[in-house]
Amino acid sequence: MPQPDLPPATPMRLATTIRPYDWGSVTALPELFGTEPTGKPQAELWMGAHPGAPSTVGGVPLGDLIARDPAATLGEPVAARFGPALPYLLKVLAIERPLSLQVHPTTEQAQAGYAEENARAIPLDDYARTYKDASHKPEMVCAITPFHGLCGFRAPADAADLLDRLGLPGLRPWIDALGGGEPARALRTVFAAMLDDAARPLRAEAERALLDSRDPGLVVYGDIARACPGDPGIIAALLLNHVRLSPGQALYLGAGVPHAYLGGIGVEIMANSDNVLRCGLTSKHVDVPELMRVVDFTPSAPHLVEPARDAPGAYDYRPPAPEFALSRYEPAGDEGRSLPGGLPQIVLCVEGEVRLGEDLTLRPGQSAFIPAGAPSTRFFCKGTMYRARPGAFTL
Structure with a gap:
């Protein structure tokens, strides 16, 4: 494997992975991104440094680049708060059939469950493994197409x-x-x-x-x-609420909230975790006793996140999670704008074309990592672009 060099202080193109889960669509992502279908479901496009499917830069896993110089890639405040790892994971979901009826743990529950399964020497890739890491997994999905799912108890x-x-x-x-x-x-x-x-x-x-x-x-x-x-x-x-999202609407899910996405395409951002406790609607591992211990049975309405409009065609989603925030850009023209420096950011092109700086062009389905050490980055967007970054937090 190539040895990671110190990351440049410029945007870096990401090579990414699509997960072929059985609930995914055979055609949705190829149609959205203009790529050839594989004949198999394409469920999730992952962008980030989670070891389950890390993005790479020039063949080097993004997590390895970050580990070489967390201060330059993450910025000192983010590295101090979250450690030497990208705190969020960005995805595009293409849902043809229901996802599992599931819930995510709190940080304390994840740490305890992860340690307990490690003590029992259950391999991370074992079918019966419940806790894949020691992190909580708050998440937010922003609809690209009409999107619907189940969320919280009625x-x-x-x-x-x-x-x-x-x-x-x-x-x-x-x-x-x-x-x-x-x-x-x-x-x-x-x-x-x-x-x-x-x-x-x-x-x-x-x-x-x-x-x-x-x-x-x-x-x-x-x-x-x-x-x-x-x-x-x-x-x-x-027993769960049925919620429908129009394109541009976003839904936030905290720890303990039962949910199951049912259909549509959306951009999802979450804490950098893969901890999922399931009780049904799946062929994956089901752990009803642990889910019953973790789930919050308090009736609750779906938590919709209204975006702030920072500029024409710019929508900023700020959920109550320190690990992540998300912006959507749909400018009417191709006027240039700037992304501030100082934060680890992932930029994703969903439609049209995005140009970062002088020589990096992204087309639908392509993404780039901008390290915290990069200065303000000029970009031109003709279409739709999403920007992931850490949320607001206090050290």
Whole structure:
């Protein structure tokens, strides 16, 4: 492997990896980026330094470049706060069928779980491994196309109403449990019962009812049943809010919030972690006991992030996470603008063309890393560009 040189204080083109998960689209990313389809699902384009699929510069992993000189690549404040590693991971998601019904841990939960699995000598790439690193994983997705998913628990009364509309007498104990008592406790009780093996016959009955239903409020859950036949997460999904994003809208997810993206293309940014606890809608490892320990059962509305408009065609998303922030640029013309220096930034071209400095041009699907040591970078954007960077934090 090439030995990393000290990184130049200029933008550097990234070579990136697309993950071929089974929920991905065969055609969406090729159509968006103007590339040839492979005939296989293309689910996630990763940009960053996570060891699961690190971006490279001239064949050298980005994490290796950063480790050689964290102060020059990350900037001293970022390196002091997060250590010698890029604190965020940027992705493009292309979702054809539901992602897993999942939740992410807090930092403390991740550290404890990671240490415990290490102590049991479970390899990081083992199917049964739950904690891949010791970090929390707050995340935000910004819709490129119409995008929808499940996010956070509904109010128990609303969930009870959806179950009641299935018209199944066997669901009455769950409906009644949701109708009284402390909301989080009621949701915990019913969610656990839905995922229990003893509920398999009732889940199958509810799945058939969803497939046959013409109720507009149940259509999305019928679609989930068609995509994931026989999965225990189908009925549990009825307890979650269904949220739709128009292009440019963004959704933030903190620790403990249950969610499952269902369809669309979006730019996702998160803390540099791959910790996912799943309970359904997946062929990957499921860990219901650990998910039940981590999940927050408090009913909550989806957390939409409204962008600040810093300039015409510039939208800045500032979620409550210190690791990341995201900007979207769609200028009406091709006038030049400047990106401030002092922060480790990743620039992604989604549409049209982006020119960074004098000689680096990005086309759809291409990205570049700008080290903190680079001065203010002039750019020209004819189309759509995203910029990832650390968020606001206090040392």
